[in-house]
Amino acid sequence: MLPYQELAQLNKLVHEPARLSILTALSAxxxxxxLFLQELTGLTKGNLSSHLAKLEDGGLIAIDKHFVRRKIPQTTIxxxxxxxxxxxxxWKRLASIHEKIRKQGAHNGHPPASFLE
Known part of the structure; x- marks a missing residue:
């Protein structure tokens, strides 16, 4: 499979930039x-909530909603x-794909030799 085809086959649940940012932050x-994730990612509350719901539905994160001192809501992920x-x-697949493309010369602005014929 060509590396460009591999790019099209990436897991779209993970690959979407906001969700990749969330997952990468949580993996650390x-x-x-x-609120920490919101500040870290720069997403609005609604946008972050939407992405978190998709990630939770996909089984990639777990969300816990509870109250601190019985009245302050706190959501942890x-x-x-x-x-x-x-x-x-x-991330490993992206690095691998990037390396394959770089070796073909596309990263340096040169088309692969097969395109020149």
């Missing part, structure tokens, strides 16, 4: 609070083992 910690594996695999 045990858990994170909603943690990456699941499946989510950690998915984001690690995604």
């Amino acid at each position: 910690c045990t858990m994170a609070e909603f 943690r990456i699941t083992a499946e989510g950690r594996a998915a984001v690690d695999n995604h």
